Amino acid sequence: MSEQATTVAAGGRSRKLDEEREQAILRAAYELLGETGYQGLRVDAVAARAQASKATLYRHWxxxxxxxxxxxxxCKVDSPPPADTGSLRGDLMSWFQQIGEVITGQEGPLLAGLFMAMHTDPELAAELRAMRESKVPFAEAICARAARRGELRPGYEAGLIDEIVPALLFMHCFALGEPLDEAYIAHLVDDIILPLLTREPRP
Incomplete structure (x- = not known):
């Protein structure tokens, strides 16, 4: 990598900043975000932790x-592709457990706090919506494997997984305060997602 890194961010901002310096600032911001939440995050605290000037931060962000x-x-951890377990149910169970581990780990509360802050900060809401990572490609890969095995008929709606599963997992964990254990994942797979994927296609 070159000493200078040019980055284009979600909101269209372009900047040039020494790559090592940029990483230190972003890591400091991410750590403080986890400690204080979005509302409590202060730019001067990020600058102090990263040993950078506030002018540098405001110039680039x-x-x-x-x-x-x-x-x-x-700084967030990239999710690996869902495992091929040999069955649609097994793939869904494995993948939803993987999502659940992210939600109950370090990133879950941090992201939940950001989602709440979106309601009072339109600029943050616009930035987060621009960076949203759809889970449709993973869902489509799982469903395509299932179709090749003969477990799904043509006409299934893989996009339903993206619409339903993350919201239910977040709600169960943070709103209800319930564990994302194997029993709940099995309920989500057996009683909600599999019936939707295997229902008669819409005309």
Whole structure:
């Protein structure tokens, strides 16, 4: 990698900043976000932890929302592709457990806090919606494997997984305070997702 890194962020901001310096700032912002939440995050605290000047931060990230979204994109853990277990149910169970582990880990509360802050910060909401990672490609891969095995008929709606599963897992974990254990994942797979995927296709 070159000493200078040019980055284009979700909101269309372009900037040039020493790559090592940029990483230190974004890591500091991400760590503080987890400690204080979005509302409590202060740019001067990020600058102090990263040993950078506030002028540097404001020059490259004019808004707190832009800094936070770049920090999340830089530091969050990338999810591996869902495992091929040999069956549709097994694939869904494995994948939903994987999503559940992310939600109950470090990133879950951090992201939940950002989603709540979206309601009072339109700029943050716009930034987060621009960076949203759809899970449709993973869902389509799982369903395509199932179709090849003969477990799904043509006409299934893989996009329903993206519409339903993350919201239910977040609600169960954070709103209800219930564990995302194997019993709940099995309920989600057996009573909600599999019936929707295997129902008669819409005319």
């Amino acid at each position: 004019p808004t707190k929302a832009g800094l936070v979204v770049d920090a999340v994109q830089c």
